[in-house]
Amino acid sequence: MPSLNVPFTEEELAGVRAAAAAEGKSLKQYLHDLGVREMHRKQFITGASAWADRLRDEFDDAFPGEVPPAERRGGTAAA
Template sequence: MPSLNVSFTDDELEGVRAAAAAEGKSLKQYLHDLGVREMQRKQFVAGATRWADRLRDEFDQAFPDEVPPTQRDNGAAAA
């Protein structure tokens, strides 16, 4: 099975070890799961974005008075 060597500063490694211990996992298992979760998160976000893009026109027609927060006068503060 392929493996990977990853370099950390002493402080970074201490933090990663603490995070692994908090989840009750070995450092190896924690780092493996972290990478897999990030890959799955990106796939989920991409799928959700495609889904929202497909429905955007239908939503805009159903709710013509709704203005996306980024297009409001006060921008992100409206969100």
């Protein structure tokens, strides 16, 4: 199985070890799960964005008075 050596500063490694311990995982398992979780998160975001893009016209037709947050006065902070 492929493996990877990742350099950390002493402070970074201490923080990562603490995070792994907080989840009750070994450092190796924690770092593995972190990478896999990030990969799944990106896949989810890509899928959710594509889904929203497919439904955007239908939503706009159903709610013609709704103004997208980015176009509201004050930008996304107004949302």
